[in-house]
Amino acid sequence: MAESIERPPHTVLRDKSAPLLQVQHIALAFGAVQALSDVSVDIDAGEILAIIGPNGAGKTSLLNVINGVYYPQRGRIVFQGVERSKRLRPYQVARQGIARTFQNVALFKGMSTLDNLMTGRVLHMHTGLFSQALYWGRARRDEERHRAYVETIIDFLEIEAIRKTPVGRLPYGLQKRVELGRALAAEPVLLLLDEPMAGMNVEEKADMCRFIFDIRDEFGITCVLIEHDMGVVMDISDRLVVLDYGRKIADGPPDVVRTDQAVINAYLGVAYADERY
Amino acid sequence: MPHDRVLDTFPKLLLDRTRQHPDKIAMREKALGIWQTWSWRQMCDEVRALAGGLAAMGLARGDKVAIIGDNRPHLYWAMTAIQCLGGVPVPLYQDAVAEEMQFVLEHAETRFAVVEDQEQVDKLLAVQERCPKLETMIYTDPRGLRHYSSPDLHALTTVQEHGRCFAAAHPSYVDEQIAQGRGTDLAIMLYTSGTTGRPKGVMLSFDNILITARNAVVREGLRDDEEILAYLPMAWVGDHIFSYAQFYCADFIVNCPESSDTVLQDLHEIGPTYFFAPPRIWENILTTVMIRMEDAAWLKRKMFHFFMGVAQRVGARKLAGQSVGLRDTLLYALGDVLVYGPLKDNLGLRRIRLAYTAGEAIGPEIFTFYRSLGINVKQLYGMTEASVFVCVQPDGEVRSDTVGTPMPEVEVKISPEGEVMFRSPGVFLGYYKNPQATAETLDDGWVHSGDAGYIDAQGHLKIIDRARDVSRVGNANRSLFAPRYLENKLKFSPFIKEAVVYGQERPFVGAFINIDLEAVGNWAERRGLAYTSYTDLAARPQVYDLIQGEIARVNAHLADDPQMAGAQIRRFLILHKELDPDDGELTRTRKVRRRFVSEKYATLIEALYGADDRVTVETQVIFEDGRSGMLKAELLICDVAPETSVAVA
Numbered sequence: 001m002a003e004s005i006e007r008p009p010h011t012v013l014r015d016k017s018a019p020l021l022q023v024q025h026i027a028l029a030f031g032a033v034q035a036l037s038d039v040s041v042d043i044d045a046g047e048i049l050a051i052i053g054p055n056g057a058g059k060t061s062l063l064n065v066i067n068g069v070y071y072p073q074r075g076r077i078v079f080q081g082v083e084r085s086k087r088l089r090p091y092q093v094a095r096q097g098i099a100r101t102f103q104n105v106a107l108f109k110g111m112s113t114l115d116n117l118m119t120g121r122v123l124h125m126h127t128g129l130f131s132q133a134l135y136w137g138r139a140r141r142d143e144e145r146h147r148a149y150v151e152t153i154i155d156f157l158e159i160e161a162i163r164k165t166p167v168g169r170l171p172y173g174l175q176k177r178v179e180l181g182r183a184l185a186a187e188p189v190l191l192l193l194d195e196p197m198a199g200m201n202v203e204e205k206a207d208m209c210r211f212i213f214d215i216r217d218e219f220g221i222t223c224v225l226i227e228h229d230m231g232v233v234m235d236i237s238d239r240l241v242v243l244d245y246g247r248k249i250a251d252g253p254p255d256v257v258r259t260d261q262a263v264i265n266a267y268l269g270v271a272y273a274d275e276r277y
Numbered sequence: 278m279p280h281d282r283v284l285d286t287f288p289k290l291l292l293d294r295t296r297q298h299p300d301k302i303a304m305r306e307k308a309l310g311i312w313q314t315w316s317w318r319q320m321c322d323e324v325r326a327l328a329g330g331l332a333a334m335g336l337a338r339g340d341k342v343a344i345i346g347d348n349r350p351h352l353y354w355a356m357t358a359i360q361c362l363g364g365v366p367v368p369l370y371q372d373a374v375a376e377e378m379q380f381v382l383e384h385a386e387t388r389f390a391v392v393e394d395q396e397q398v399d400k401l402l403a404v405q406e407r408c409p410k411l412e413t414m415i416y417t418d419p420r421g422l423r424h425y426s427s428p429d430l431h432a433l434t435t436v437q438e439h440g441r442c443f444a445a446a447h448p449s450y451v452d453e454q455i456a457q458g459r460g461t462d463l464a465i466m467l468y469t470s471g472t473t474g475r476p477k478g479v480m481l482s483f484d485n486i487l488i489t490a491r492n493a494v495v496r497e498g499l500r501d502d503e504e505i506l507a508y509l510p511m512a513w514v515g516d517h518i519f520s521y522a523q524f525y526c527a528d529f530i531v532n533c534p535e536s537s538d539t540v541l542q543d544l545h546e547i548g549p550t551y552f553f554a555p556p557r558i559w560e561n562i563l564t565t566v567m568i569r570m571e572d573a574a575w576l577k578r579k580m581f582h583f584f585m586g587v588a589q590r591v592g593a594r595k596l597a598g599q600s601v602g603l604r605d606t607l608l609y610a611l612g613d614v615l616v617y618g619p620l621k622d623n624l625g626l627r628r629i630r631l632a633y634t635a636g637e638a639i640g641p642e643i644f645t646f647y648r649s650l651g652i653n654v655k656q657l658y659g660m661t662e663a664s665v666f667v668c669v670q671p672d673g674e675v676r677s678d679t680v681g682t683p684m685p686e687v688e689v690k691i692s693p694e695g696e697v698m699f700r701s702p703g704v705f706l707g708y709y710k711n712p713q714a715t716a717e718t719l720d721d722g723w724v725h726s727g728d729a730g731y732i733d734a735q736g737h738l739k740i741i742d743r744a745r746d747v748s749r750v751g752n753a754n755r756s757l758f759a760p761r762y763l764e765n766k767l768k769f770s771p772f773i774k775e776a777v778v779y780g781q782e783r784p785f786v787g788a789f790i791n792i793d794l795e796a797v798g799n800w801a802e803r804r805g806l807a808y809t810s811y812t813d814l815a816a817r818p819q820v821y822d823l824i825q826g827e828i829a830r831v832n833a834h835l836a837d838d839p840q841m842a843g844a845q846i847r848r849f850l851i852l853h854k855e856l857d858p859d860d861g862e863l864t865r866t867r868k869v870r871r872r873f874v875s876e877k878y879a880t881l882i883e884a885l886y887g888a889d890d891r892v893t894v895e896t897q898v899i900f901e902d903g904r905s906g907m908l909k910a911e912l913l914i915c916d917v918a919p920e921t922s923v924a925v926a
Contacts, residue, residue, distance in 0.1 A: 151309040156420075161538035163310070214421055 018081060020045040020222055021066065021190060026075035028061055028246075035061040036072070036246045043190070048216055048223045050233045053243035054266070059226045060103060062243065063192045066224075067100050068093035080189070095123055097189035101179045101196060103226075109168030113159060113178050114150065116167055120185025121146040153181050156218070157211060173204040180211065184219070191215065193225040197232060205229065209236050234258065242266070285460030286483045288324075288361040290525040292455065295321040301501075301528070304350045307535035307543060315350060323351070327358035327433070328451045329440030331389070334413060334431075338363030338457075341385045341466065343411075345369045345378070345401075346393025348507040348533045351417045351433060353521060355391040360464065362454050364389075367466045367478070368512040370865040371397065372858070374899075379404040381468050385478055385709065386410045391433070395421040402427060460484040466709055467514050469661050470864040478709030479514075479661045489664040489703035490522035492685040497631055497669070503529035503551040504628070508540045513866060514661040515635070519553050522664075541565075544625035552632040556639040557867060559654070562624055563643055564771050568799050584612035585649075592617075592649030597673050617650050626652050633657040633669075636866065638740070638761075640769030641677040648675065656680045658738060662724050663687075664703035668738045679737035689738060690723075696744045697726040729759075746871070751782040756843025758786065760871070763844060766834065770827040771796045775856050775863075777874055778846065779882055785847040787885035789878065790824055791855050797823070812910055815851045821915050824851060828917050836920040845919045848885050850892070852878075853910035859899045881912070890914050 019042035028036040036058045043049055051059045064070040066077070068090040077084045079096060099120075107116050125142060135143070154160055157177050162170060167178050176196060183191055196212070197205045209232060215221050227233050233240065233254070240257040242250040244266040250257050257263055284290050294303075299318035306313050315323070336342070342359045344366050346352050356366040367385045369378055371393070378400055382390070388410055390401055394417070401414055402425075416422060417433045444451065464483040468476040493499075507520035524531050529551065534543040541562075570581050591605045601609070621627040626647075634644070635657040647654045653672070658680035659665035667689065670681030683689045687701040700723045707715040718725050729744040741747065742759040750756045758780045767776040767788065774793040780786035794811050797820060801808055808814040832845040856862040862874050875882060877896070884892035895909045 148309065151311075155309055158536065158538075160310075160535045161542070164542075210421070217423060218420065 019043055020080060022076075022078040023062070023066065024076050024078070026062070026065055026072045026077075028058075028065060028070055028072045034246050036065070036243075039075075039243070039246070039248050041241050041248065041251070043222060043224060045189075045222055046216065046220065047238045048212060048225070048236055049239050049241065050237035051224065051226050051241045051243060052228070052230075052233055056245075057243040058246040059243055060194055061246075063100065063194055063224070063226065066093075067098050067192055091123075094186060094188075097187070098192065099183040099186040099188035099190075100192035101176070101183050101194060103194040103198065105172070105175045105179050107167045107175060107179055107182070110166055112164050112166055113162050113170075113181075114154070114164065116178055117150045117153060117181050117185045118146060120182035121150065123186055149187075150185055153184050156184070156214070157181050173200050176200070176208070177211075180208075184215065184221075188221060190222045190224065193223060193227075195226050195228065197227060197229055205232060212236055285487065286360060286455070286458040286462070287357050287464070287487075287521075287525055288455040288458060291317075291321055291324060291357055294525070294528060298528075302530050303524075304353070304531045304533065305547075306350050306533040307539075307546075310535075312532075312546070320350075320354065323437070324354045324357045324361065325444065325451055326437035326440040327354060328361040328454075329443040329447075330436035330438070331358060331364070331440070332362055332447075332450060332454070333439050333443040334389075334436070336362050336364050336389060338454075339463075340364045340389065341367050341387040343367050343369055343378075343382055343385070343387040343390040343392070344511060345390065345397045346371050346417070346511070347537055348509075348511055348516070348520065349393060349417060350531075350533055352391065352393065352511060353507075353531070355415075355433075356465070356521065359389075359391075360458070361451055363458060363462070365463050365466055367468070368510075368517070369468070370470065370510050370512045372510075373865060374859060375400040375403045379407055381476060381478075382408045382411055384476075385466060385468075389413045389415065391415045392417070394418040398422060398425070398430065405429070458483070460487065463706065465517065467512065467517065467661050470866055470868075477711055477714055480706040480709050481664055481703075482706055485664045485703045485705060486518065486522045487526065488686070489666050489684075489701070490518055490526045493518075493666050493669075494523055494527045496685055499523065499527040499529065499551060499631070501528035503527065503630070504532060504547055504549045505529060505551045505553075506532050506534060506540070506544055506547050506549045508534050508537075508543075509553070509555075510865070514665055515553060515659070518665045519551075541625070545623065546625070548625050548628040550628050550630045552626070552629050554632070554634060555636040555866075556634055556643070557637075559634055559639060559643055559647065560768075560771075563646055564793065564796050566620070566624070567771060568796065571799070571803070581616055584608075584616040585646075587612050588617060588649035589645060592651055593645060593675075596648055596651060596653060597675065613651070621650060621652065626650075629653065631655070635659055635680075637868070638765040639677070640765070642769060644677040658740065660724070660726060662705045662718065663699060663701060664705070666703065667699050667701070667726075670737070674735070674737070676737070679733060679735075679739045681738065682736055683738075689732070691731055692725075694744070695729050695731070697728045697730045697738065697740065698723045699726065700724070748781040750780045750784075750786060750844055752784055752843050754843045757841060758844055759841075762841075763788075763831075763835075763846070764869070766831045767828070767846075770830075772800065772823060772827055775869065777856075777869055777871065779875075779885065780844060783886060786844050787882075788828070788846050788849040789874075789881065790849055790851045792820060792824065792851060794855070811855060812853045812908070815853055816910065816913065818913070821851065821913060824849065825915055825917055829920065832917065832920040846917055847919060848914060848916055850881065850885065850912050850914045852881075853894060853912055854896060854898060854908055857898075860897075884912075884914060 021043040023041045026036050026039045053059050065072050068088050154163060159177060167175055197208050212223055216223055237254060240254055241248060242263050249266055250260045250263045284293050295317045300316050302314050303317045303320045304315045342364050344352050344355055359366045367387055369381055392398060398414060398416055405411055414429055415431050415433050415436055419432050460483045462483055463480050464486055465481050466478045468478050470476055509516040520531050532547045534540045570578055587608045591601050591609045594601055629652050632652060632654040634654055655670040655675055658668040666684045667687055668681045668683050687699055689699045692698050704724055727744055728740050729742050729747050730738055730740040733739055742761040746760050748758045750758045760778050763778045764776040767773050772793055773790055775791035777789040778786055792815055806819060814820060828846050828849060835841045835845050858865050863869060881892060881894060891911055891913050893911050895907055897905050898908050899905045
């Protein structure tokens, strides 16, 4: 609801000295196209960080570097104080506690909401194929444990009514919510959200904002999101990182960034230079 | 029963039931995908802990406590806990906006509020400054509330912990308070949402509620193994009687749904034996069935329609205990295996022994549909002021156009002006702080129901309309104009969700229509008619044609009744937005606020009786989050030709 958007950002216990994730001097090129050049971002535990920038600025590329889909040519990534080895696979990154959602919803359309969320638990399943197929002993106890965890997420995201519905039949806004649920099911430390509110109406956006707040407050998960709706971004994020042509041009709290001349010129455009922001 | 006379309050009943069968299941709630159960012993512990906590916080006899939220066991327990201490619960409609709540909170002078979640807490905090009496807020669901700093906010579990400490220090306090309670005490205050004016606080005593509930349990033969689903608003008297009073009287099991969105699934899982639903819900279920059947394979569809034909011919008679031929008996049995059984099972209505519909008239087709499936749904006539029960159809005497005969200890009479009046032990104590309204309604123990009706030859009460709404059309033959009667006839169409008719001292009857977005949307999809929103769909000429056909059907019915023939609907328009309680157009129980709608859409009414066939309208709409916006649309106005009676022609 609208009230929760206007709630002041809460101060969550944060160890200023050691960021949760450090992205240092990243450079990423596809042939001659320089997607990211010398980008450094520190992500603190417990914050909501928004990455903004015009189309093609390198926002999704940055998320892809963080979760291991792309390997940068230069730079290093330090997660929870440990430097990541060069060629870490996305599933290994996920196992370290980084989950994400995608710009275009990437769910198993024919499977129910519940089953989609259960796939988020795969990383935490430790029983073999054989015992799972027989649904016996430890596999059974495991399944019950995972199901119980998934149910807390269903409750959290208020999607009880669509538990058994194939996700392909759900409206877009709900599919986005299910995808968020699957990411949460992985029990991440850091959650990357690529345009979580794209294509949503005002009410759905308000709901999603509330969920993002609650994810941070209730689950203690750090959130990094890419979002185009400036109203939403200014409301919910503790800090903004602005990218333009693969470079970081600003980094700071919303109040500071919105008055930054470089940002106004590059991204928000001259029309926004008046009192609106 | 002398034994029961001592058990004249709910807290006393709680202690007695717990003593008799501590391990019998009392309540269930679906949480985290699993039905959780509480025995009477567990429930009693919870109530005691809460009562102790409230006592420690200073709740005194006579204090009013607001209860706001969906049907949750903890909220029902809170009611009993409050009553243990001699306090008075005041349940509020959970979907009301903050300002509406403010009125009730102020008027009832509530000191405490027990609410479900953050949404309700936010509303209370928004109006707290304007409700100086409101001191303490207790919530059951802590989610999102962790960082709220208000010192007046407490988690229910914390209150219960304090209650257990309090009980250790004052072991007999709660029991002494329970023993002090009397049947004549004020048990609860229910604010009627009212189609006109401010809500009024109906005061009901324990005697009012318990005697009425017990009489109904006896007459309707309710047993202690009934299962019911508590899904209607707790602020509504019906839920209070069915899910609370009769729960204590008859000892059956109350099931609370997982969320308001999952009610139909929960219904299917629980399979209640005793069920109550207003006509709106029965309609919704039927519409869903019909839509799904239209989308089904042709064999299924054919089978469904064939056996529904059989059911309509046979089912109602079977249910009434009349004999039917051998062939029909066999066909019906086959239909039960192939269609009715699976259908009822799917809807969660298979185990129903007794179901009620009330609140408004139900469409005869809808009513017959359920009856012919073998579901014992009966009409009930009740009011908050009567602790619900006034009349119920006795088994074997069920018809679609009456509301049955008076319940035990209830007397019904018709005033010289044609108004229904009744007197019973359930008649309320009065409206809280509103002696004028009490005097207008209560007349020497008799209640003015405000409904126009008569008692037919079989002794059944028949309701026509609200007494003050019945008037005459301003045409040559001065036809009877009963707006509610006409609107209900219109609403019996699956495509029409809401209707408002005009005609008092007008040359003819005109109507505003709200289409049923789901049914018309599905109809449009099957015809390849693309639309973006309610407003868009409502303005389509094809939809106008569809509605015109539905109105013509209603007119044909009216033409057969000489009293009503002149009240046929001659012009209509489809409103560009759905009537909504948030905009004040409907009450929280979804009845049309006629006067408000007339004022708001005065230009549209003029247009109905004007010469133009289109009109531009601009309306303010209020979104769920309280913000408002403007909605502008151009509406078509469409004529309908009058029908002539076949009998007369």
